[in-house]
Amino acid sequence: MTANPDVRNRAMTAALRAAGVLTDARVEAAMHAVPRHLFAPDTGWLAPDNGAGPGRAINRHTDPDGWWDAVYSDGSIITQREDGAAPADAPTGTPTSSLSGPGAVAGFLQLLDVRARDRVLEIGTGTGWTAALLTRLGADVTTIEVDPNVADQATANLKAADVAVHLVIGDGARGRPDGGPYDRVHATCAVTAVPYPWVEQTRPGGVIVAPWQPMPGHGWKLRLTVSGPRAVGRFHGAAGYMLLRAHRTVARWNPHHADDAGTARTRLDPRTIHQAGAGFMLAIAARCPRLGMMPMHNDDGSFSLLLFEPGDADGSWATCDWEPGHTDYQVTQYGARRLWDETAAAFAWWVDQGAPGPDRYGLTVTEHGEHLWLDHPATTISPAPP
Numbered sequence: 002m003t004a005n006p007d008v009r010n011r012a013m014t015a016a017l018r019a020a021g022v023l024t025d026a027r028v029e030a031a032m033h034a035v036p037r038h039l040f041a042p043d044t045g046w047l048a049p050d051n052g053a054g055p056g057r058a059i060n061r062h063t064d065p066d067g068w069w070d071a072v073y074s075d076g077s078i079i080t081q082r083e084d085g086a087a088p089a090d091a092p093t094g095t096p097t098s099s100l101s102g103p104g105a106v107a108g109f110l111q112l113l114d115v116r117a118r119d120r121v122l123e124i125g126t127g128t129g130w131t132a133a134l135l136t137r138l139g140a141d142v143t144t145i146e147v148d149p150n151v152a153d154q155a156t157a158n159l160k161a162a163d164v165a166v167h168l169v170i171g172d173g174a175r176g177r178p179d180g181g182p183y184d185r186v187h188a189t190c191a192v193t194a195v196p197y198p199w200v201e202q203t204r205p206g207g208v209i210v211a212p213w214q215p216m217p218g219h220g221w222k223l224r225l226t227v228s229g230p231r232a233v234g235r236f237h238g239a240a241g242y243m244l245l246r247a248h249r250t251v252a253r254w255n256p257h258h259a260d261d262a263g264t265a266r267t268r269l270d271p272r273t274i275h276q277a278g279a280g281f282m283l284a285i286a287a288r289c290p291r292l293g294m295m296p297m298h299n300d301d302g303s304f305s306l307l308l309f310e311p312g313d314a315d316g317s318w319a320t321c322d323w324e325p326g327h328t329d330y331q332v333t334q335y336g337a338r339r340l341w342d343e344t345a346a347a348f349a350w351w352v353d354q355g356a357p358g359p360d361r362y363g364l365t366v367t368e369h370g371e372h373l374w375l376d377h378p379a380t381t382i383s384p385a386p387p
């Protein structure tokens with residue numbers, strides 16, 4: 002029997018509160034006032050957050066209980082794959098739009114810290130749920146969605162929920178040039194670098210909150226405060242989101258020209274690199290821009306760390322192969338960049354800094370680009386020389 006939606010909604014927020022994820026009573030009240038099921042598709046794919054179990058298809062008509070369970074669980078619901086070219090409720094196909102998971106949404110809204118009457122620009126309308134929550138928090142919301150079909154569904158969802166926002170179809174990377182200044186800018190799609198128009202369109206002292214994902218598979222919640230022509234801020238935990246369209250990168254492992262690759266031996270265990278954690282991955286982002294990393298657990302018990310240049314199928318690549326019982330390991334690398342050497346040098350740098358965790362890093366965005374720093378904005382981390 003399907004429980005009352007309000008009971009399910011309150012059970013969900015109570016669980017998020019107990020887990021320490023939902024900490025702001027105003028965000029909790031907004032979640033109660035704008036029930037998530039009004040924004041959920043009849044069919045889609047539940048992707049539980051934080052690795053909590055496998056995904057599954059949901060269908061409101063054939064399995065209503067499973068649908069309600071999914072809608073009031075802490076998982077995102079994929080509403081579109083391959084920009085609409087593949088069914089959303091299939092297990093494969095790159096997700097291109099979703100109803101974000103409640104825990105992730107709460108985390109970002111708490112960082113955003115919206116005040117009544119704030120002018121808020123959201124990038125990535127999706128289903129419209131986040132825009133509706135922002136409205137409930139008292140904001141005057143403009144939301145931009147790049148996909149017209151997704152925008153149409155969001156318009157219908159928002160109407161059914163009786164929520165009024167300004168919904169614009171367009172490329173949110175440009176912000177809304179004639180709409181600023183905004184008090185808050187919130188991207189609900191990830192960026193590999195923060196688009197400068199967002200900084201220009203935010204009021205001094207205003208806040209930008211976005212999932213920042215400089216390399217495939219590694220993303221962080223970023224909160225920046227705008228100060229004149231720049232924005233400065235820190236990271237607040239992990240975040241895995243689908244990328245802003247123009248920032249999509251193909252993370253393909255392509256060990257081309259293998260016969261011409263150089264080989265060497267190393268005593269640095271590639272498992273140590275793989276397990277070094279989020280603080281080390283930020284060191285990689287700072288010291289070795291455009292470096293992707295994938296672990297491969299082989300059937301024979303060996304382990305390979307695959308390194309590549311994301312978005313460049315013909316770019317440099319490297320592997321380091323750990324084999325049980327060996328005291329040193331095979332390194333193979335090809336291309337203009339020696340990606341294993343870069344990774345090993347970044348690891349040494351990170352250890353020399355005291356193995357900082359992600360909370361010690363920050364980011365500054367200017368019209369010339371962005372750079373990471375350690376502990377203090379003046380302590381810029383420069384990319385390692387080639």
Ligand SMILES: C[S@@+](CC[C@H](N)C(=O)[O-])C[C@H]1O[C@@H](n2cnc3c(N)ncnc32)[C@H](O)[C@@H]1O
Binds near residue numbers: 098132
């Ligand atoms: C994770 S979903 C957003 C979830 C949404 N906030 C919600 O609560 O349902 C990300 C959305 O960003 C949109 N998007 C991607 N690139 C965009 C861009 N350049 N401008 C605007 N929207 C974009 C996608 O089409 C997708 O709908």
